[in-house]
Amino acid sequence: MTREQSTDVGGHAANTRVAIVGGGPAGSLLALALAQRGYGVDLYERRSDPRGQIADRGKSINLGLSKRGMQALQMVGLLDRVLRRAVTMRGRIIHAMDGTGRFQPYGKDSAEVLHSVDRNELNCTLLEEAGRYPSVKLHFEHQLVRVDKQSRELEFNVSGQNIKVRPQWVIAADGAFSTMRRELQHGERADYHQEFHEWGYMELTLDAAAGGTSKVELRALHVWPRRHCMIVSHPNLSGSHTLTLLLPFHGEDSFATMRTPAEIETLFTKYFPDLIPLLPDLVEQCMKHSPAGMVSTRTAPWAFADWAVLVGDACHAVYPFYGQGMNAAFEDCSVLVRELNDCKGDRETAFRRYELARRAHTDVLCDLTKAACVELRQKVRSPWFLARKRLDLAIHRLLPQAWTPLYTMVAHTTIPYAEALARSRRQERILLCSSVVLALLTVGASLFYALGR
Numbered sequence: 001m002t003r004e005q006s007t008d009v010g011g012h013a014a015n016t017r018v019a020i021v022g023g024g025p026a027g028s029l030l031a032l033a034l035a036q037r038g039y040g041v042d043l044y045e046r047r048s049d050p051r052g053q054i055a056d057r058g059k060s061i062n063l064g065l066s067k068r069g070m071q072a073l074q075m076v077g078l079l080d081r082v083l084r085r086a087v088t089m090r091g092r093i094i095h096a097m098d099g100t101g102r103f104q105p106y107g108k109d110s111a112e113v114l115h116s117v118d119r120n121e122l123n124c125t126l127l128e129e130a131g132r133y134p135s136v137k138l139h140f141e142h143q144l145v146r147v148d149k150q151s152r153e154l155e156f157n158v159s160g161q162n163i164k165v166r167p168q169w170v171i172a173a174d175g176a177f178s179t180m181r182r183e184l185q186h187g188e189r190a191d192y193h194q195e196f197h198e199w200g201y202m203e204l205t206l207d208a209a210a211g212g213t214s215k216v217e218l219r220a221l222h223v224w225p226r227r228h229c230m231i232v233s234h235p236n237l238s239g240s241h242t243l244t245l246l247l248p249f250h251g252e253d254s255f256a257t258m259r260t261p262a263e264i265e266t267l268f269t270k271y272f273p274d275l276i277p278l279l280p281d282l283v284e285q286c287m288k289h290s291p292a293g294m295v296s297t298r299t300a301p302w303a304f305a306d307w308a309v310l311v312g313d314a315c316h317a318v319y320p321f322y323g324q325g326m327n328a329a330f331e332d333c334s335v336l337v338r339e340l341n342d343c344k345g346d347r348e349t350a351f352r353r354y355e356l357a358r359r360a361h362t363d364v365l366c367d368l369t370k371a372a373c374v375e376l377r378q379k380v381r382s383p384w385f386l387a388r389k390r391l392d393l394a395i396h397r398l399l400p401q402a403w404t405p406l407y408t409m410v411a412h413t414t415i416p417y418a419e420a421l422a423r424s425r426r427q428e429r430i431l432l433c434s435s436v437v438l439a440l441l442t443v444g445a446s447l448f449y450a451l452g453r
């Protein structure tokens with residue numbers, strides 16, 4: 001979509017300025033989408049402008065982009081550009097303790113793949129495109145500190161000074177620890193639930209070999225799953241991989257016991273011996289970074305009259321085990337933009353419809369991510385689990401319209417999460433009943449044959 005094209009058919013966006021708090025993936029995508037539809041946008045981000053800055057090594061999280069996120073990028077006309085800078089992941093390679101790797105495809109064909117994207121680069125692309133619109137003002141180093149709901153005022157800390165603004169309406173895209181959410185819910189009958197995972201995570205880099213070739217298969221996600229801890233790796237275009245070490249914060253074999261070079265080497269020798277030769281600067285990297293926590297939140301309501309609405313991690317942070325956090329945040333953006341368009345200026349109705357369309361599904365996603373963690377820790381190497389996965393994919397290939405594995409529905413379609421789960425449970429029941437019938441028939445046939453003799 002070009003800057004001249006606006007899909008705001010009703011013209012309700014004209015003369016409307018929205019404040020977006022948070023310039024992460026959701027905030028910057030919305031700034032662009034709304035500018036394209038004729039809105040004026042003030043985006044406030046507490047950090048400095050990331051454009052033109054070289055990402056600090058170890059902080060450049062790579063994310064798996066899937067269908068829901070791709071659809072939102074398509075909406076703002078950036079999908080092709082983002083995909084050109086992404087690495088396609090055809091499946092995941094599960095690395096066992098003995099150093100062997102087993103490939104598990106993500107889907108039935110080359111369309112059912114994930115794309116590894118650099119979070120900083122994606123964020124910068126979105127900010128850059130949004131910033132091209134004269135109607136968009138990007139305010140970096142503006143940290144929201146207070147909200148006055150009565151006078152509809154936002155207060156920001158800017159280089160030690162507090163400034164107040166009174167926007168017509170606000171989108172809160174300020175992440176899992178959203179100040180906007182906290183301030184809006186203060187004194188309201190609101191629900192908020194927050195859980196921290198016992199594991200923390202640390203980003204490490206597996207550099208490319210000389211000549212830019214990858215030291216492990218490039219076009220795949222790599223997982224070193226252990227009951228006690230895990231490493232997940234996303235590929236980069238440069239041939240390097242961003243490894244995420246997931247480890248308990250405390251107790252035996254934890255970040256707390258991984259502080260000296262000897263402790264780091266002992267832990268990697270015990271759990272990830274095949275990675276040691278590939279990471280010559282392992283100790284240096286581990287000593288340089290500190291682990292971060294993983295939080296899962298759910299909350300209600302998401303909207304406050306016709307003035308404020310929450311999107312992305314601000315209303316539903318999830319653990320990263322399903323690779324859906326950003327994808328779900330982007331899907332929020334698509335739905336919010338659609339509802340604002342359909343409701344033609346009636347923001348209160350648009351917000352209500354948006355929350356109704358999303359909240360039940362992101363609550364289910366929250367549960368799915370917890371189940372995915374158990375799957376990765378305990379089941380992913382079990383022969384029964386692998387056979388079940390293969391059977392699921394085989395039936396999907398045979399009957400693509402009638403049968404779709406849960407992972408496929410979550411990652412490669414936009415079927416709402418709760419519907420995907422309900423459909424998958426129906427399939428489970430069909431499979432169970434078919435197995436029982438098959439077992440009974442086999443027993444019956446054996447008895448008939450035995451008695452007949």
Ligand SMILES: Cc1cc2nc3c(=O)[nH]c(=O)nc-3n(C[C@H](O)[C@H](O)[C@H](O)COP(=O)(O)OP(=O)(O)OC[C@H]3O[C@@H](n4cnc5c(N)ncnc54)[C@H](O)[C@@H]3O)c2cc1C
Nearest residue numbers: 022024025026046064144174175312313323324325326327
């Ligand atoms: C280890 C890890 C791996 C992940 N992998 C994946 C993956 O593979 N696929 C996937 O889809 N998702 C993944 N995610 C999740 C994904 O990163 C998040 O869901 C996504 O970043 C949410 O985007 P957001 O814009 O809602 O929030 P955020 O990315 O948190 O952005 C919020 C922004 O608001 C700003 N801000 C915060 N407070 C204030 C304030 N008071 N004033 C002004 N600005 C403020 C912040 O600086 C930030 O820029 C992963 C997450 C982690 C931790």
